[in-house]
Amino acid sequence: MTRRSAMNGRSFLVMALALAAGLVLVFLMSEEPFNATIAFFLSPFSNRFYFGNLLAYSIPLMLTGLAASIAFTSSCFNLGMEGQVYLGALGGTAAGILLAGKVSGALGIFTMIIVSFLFGATAAGISALLKTRLGVNELISSLLLSNGLVIIVDYFIEGPLNDRPSGLAATVTLPDEFRFGGLMSPSYLHSGIIFSITAAVILWFFLFRTREGFKMRITGKNRRFAYYSGVDTKKVIFWSLFLSGGLASTAGIIDVIGIHGRVMRGFSSGYGWNGIAIALIARNHPLMVVPAALFFAYLESGAQIASLEANITPEVAKIVQAVIFFLVTAEALIPRAFWRKRYV
């Protein structure tokens, strides 16, 4: 059963192998391998600041991971998440700037998230409509659309919404009441993590307990069968991409509300692609997205800390991530016997 099989040991094995690969790399590349290893693997847990930042980094990754999962579940590919995250951040922030001083903090934040959601959902919805009406491959349309969106968002950051006095490539800052409270100062961790985890639980409930979720899963497994059985597959595809785009967007705005307080040029670069990797590790299971995102954030912060404290470049994390991609996509590499027994 999907619920159980998603939890099998395979994903853990992949993570363990990736860590081992990281270890080997650290040993090969560092002059003081022992210190570097400790910095890479253990220092994220060594103090509040590092650990809090690790958690903070996982917040948007959980959301993009969920966004990718829901699209994959119905066998659709949303490759436009990079653009959607960025657009969502801008849309939400613009709403926040307009509402500044007019509404209460909670309502402001709520509105920003909704607006942001709709921005990304619309972007993905366009790809969905192109797919269902005209048969345009959503893989291509979402990617191209996203590339265009990034440039448009850049224009708004540099142009109409730019914070001129600061001289930065960033928008005007949001008022303080439109920001999340910090949870583990001095780190960047903010209460947005509750939002991400709640989103994962809600999405799990949606996929495995509701009628629409059931339809999405069956459509993803065999579209022709679903259509024959009486599922309106076009509708299902539209909604799954729509939700995917929306969720990806909230990743952008949550990061703005929680950490930066403004949209900086290119701040969210990589969130979208990493979301796809996370969905692959989590095998599209919403609840597994949470640990997968944490693992990703752990690698990332480990590499950053190691580059500060030992002489290792941050690229090591990228290589380890690449190893994960490799292992996850090349299922055949791992002998079935390793993980099969967990099914029973």
Add this chain to the structure above:
Amino acid sequence: MGQILYHLGAKLSKPVLEITDLKKTYSISGTRALDGATLAFYSGEIASLLGENGAGKTTLMKAIVGIEKPDSGSMLLQGEKYIPLGPYSALEKGIGMVPQSLKVISQLTVFENLLLGFRSNWPGRTIKHFKEKIEEVMQRYRLQLPLDMKVELLSTGQRQKLEVLRILQNSPGIIIFDEPTTLISETDKGELFETFRRFKAEGKTVLFITHKLYEAYSVSDRIYVIRSGVIIGRYKRDETSVEELHDLVSGEETRPDRVQLSSAGEVVLRVEELGIEGSVEGEEAVKETSFEVRRGELLAISGVPGNGQEELLEGIFGMRKILSGRVLLDGKDVTNVPPRNLRKLGLAALPSDRDGAASCKNATIKDNLVIHKVADGGWIVDDRGLDAFARSLLSDYGVLYGSIFDPASSLSGGNLQKLLLSREISSEPRALLLGEPSRGLDVKHLHILRTVLARIKEEMAVVVFTADLEEALKVGDRIIVMSEGRIVFNAVNRPGLSKHMIGKLILKATGERQ
């Protein structure tokens, strides 16, 4: 070297392959597929393994080629211990298997597929060398195929030939055929058996797995009957009769008979001048087809596979574009209406494309059963109610399964068939279209199917699409035969109507048209 040994074996009549006390229990579902099977095969013989759905035939064969690892038991190949590691290693030792569902790559050409199947794909050899070699094999067994044609353009019968060639080019001594006759036409069947005999003449061993009594009886030298994972009968052909085998296979005496209702009710489904799009855009697979079905009347649509029957079903059920004409359900125009709405209006169908459309093998058994019920209704799925529904349906139709949360792929072909039938019938439609309902069913289940059909036709209009004309004659109250997308025969099934007669009538009719 292998060849010599085989011939030697034939003279001494020592078995080529000896299987002793093979046992296998599937860990996921706990099904005991093999329970101490012991049997032997000899060179220069055609041996059949006969049994019901889920009797363990396929598992036994998978054990022989190493796809499944038996829990215990041993195998001796030419007197030596034989432990296969997989189809590739089995082929190296001279055992090849033609699988039940054909595994060819349809985007590649015939030649490319064959090249992939070469056991020893020596680097440095030219394309020409391989072509010559393949052509030589084709000559020898008279299995001709156009080498440069894309496989997707081949008929099912030709694809099977391709599978056979893929094994043959590696010149194995033992060739296993797993249910080879389910998908192909009568003519192709004849050719296949001819190929069997050619192997036999060469001193090779043919292992023919089937649930069809007559086929096993007519072609084999030796017949093994398997039931519940045990070999319960070992015969040389002359030692037994079809009747004896029949009783043994099914475990009970059955008498196939058609229940005819005295009166047919109102017209439920009406099809007028239908033209339906084929797999290639713009091509018409069904042309100017009209018929009507009444409640209480079972319409059987037959004909050689690939003459528009499949497209007709899919077209009526909204899965394929109708180019001209219309479909009326209870007098209401439902042309090009999607399945979703047709189901609400009381039409149900089982497409003959089992894996692609009728079932979802990687979803759970439960999901396969309850999908209709989930397609509409409130927000939250009533999981407990659906579990109960699935379980009761499965037990009503005697489907053998492990758990309803196992994937549908864990079911044997016949059991999956029963599951799908139960699902469609349980929706209590006004009209039911069934594509190949008897495919892959054994004697006992065929009988059950016929009883079920006789029962449900009292309440609904039933259309059975079957390539097997004999079967059509057994169940149908009215028979339609299609050829090249048109109806070439349409008449009430009166006693005395035979396959032979229909053939003559069709010939006469087509002759007149030309």
